Amino acid sequence: MKNITLTIDGRKVTVPENYTIIQAAEKLGIEIPALCYDPDLEIVSSCRLCVVEIEGNPKLMTACSTQVVEGMVVYTESDKAVKTRKEILQLLLDNHPNDCLTCEKAGECLLQKYAYRYDVKFREHDGDRRKALVDTSSPYILRDESKCVLCGKCVRTCAQINERAVLSFANRGFETRIVADANNSLEESRCVSCNRCVVVCPTGALIDKRNMNKIRSWEAEKEVVKCKVCEYGCDFEVLKRNGKAVAVKAKTPGEGRPLCLKGRLWTELVNVEEVDKPYIKENGKFIETNWQKALGLEEITEKIKD
Structure with missing residues (x-):
């Protein structure tokens, strides 16, 4: 494949011709902000945070979807790009609950990270906000509509598994939201609690409910382990406090790796010292x-007993 040389923020980089600007910037260690971008998901360019300025182009372009061109000169932090990012972040914060101090996603939330990076703060206003629709029906996943930024990552990752595709967009305009099946609760829907959606969510809209109030991200000692339930060997993080394992967290599923509830429960049971009771639907x-029963071991354990 042909290589392309371009300049990003005054630094030259050579990458394959099918690279996008955001991929080329990563080669230089430059992080371009993005909420909807994920290298393992379809590119939709919906959040617009990754806009950059390209020399000779009058419009800002999304770095996640714009392919590199020979000799291209890109500015990721130009005044024009930064001004646009700040405006987008301000609109998102205006429509977001101000509970970062107690949010389970604090320390790992991308919206929080970028708002801090560009010095964008919550402000008082009398405009409308997203409705605080909280779905607590599942013992495994907590959904909070008020924190959703409509990046669509959860919809796209759920659709990657053919037999799932539980999540989708509903309504239009300001009323747009993510729904499970025909606007069902997670309990009523076909959701299998695999946690793919939780892993990719950039904010606190989707949370692993079994880890709530157990440990904060910045105080956890983390050890990566592989699930041993099947040949995929999905990666999990064991979260420890003072050497004691208190929770497990699924990491981003690799290509072809589906993630599943059985694997998540198995990894938790094997690694966590004090486990919560399991549930099945x-x-x-x-x-x-x-x-x-939760791990499908009833027949085996009965035979062992016999």
Whole structure:
């Protein structure tokens, strides 16, 4: 494949011709802000935070979708690009609950990170905000509509598994929101609690409910382990405090790796010292169960007993 040489923020870089600007910038260690971009997901350019200025082009262009061109000169932090990012971030904060101090995503939230980076703050206003629709029906995933920035990552990652595609966009304009099936709760929907959506969510709109109030991201000692339930070997982080494992967190699924509830529970049971009770879904309802049934080990354990 042909290589392309371009200049980003005064530094030259050579990359394959099918690279986008955001990928080329990563080669130089330059982070271009983005909420909707994920290298493993379809590019949609919806958040517009990654806009950059290209020499000779009168318009700002999205770095996640614009392919590199020989001799291209890019400015990622020009006055024009930064001004636009600040305006976008301000609109997002105007429509977001001011609870960063207690939000489970604090320390890992991209909206928080970029607002700090560009010195954008919450402000008082009497305009409308997203409705505080909180779905607590699942023992595994908490959904908070008021914190959703409509990046669509959850929709795209859910759709990557053919038999799933549970999440989708509904309504239009300001009323646009993410729904499960025909606007069902997670409990009522076909959701299998795999946690793919939780992993890619950039804000606190989707949270691993089993980890709530257990440990903050900045105080955790982290150890990466591989799930041993199947051949995919998905990666998980074991979160520890003072050497004691208190929770596990799924990491980004690799190509072909689906993530699953069974793997998440197995990894938790093996690694966490004090585990919460497991649940399974039967007839559209979550019910508390034992670990043998949750992990599909009933027949095996009965044979071992015999």
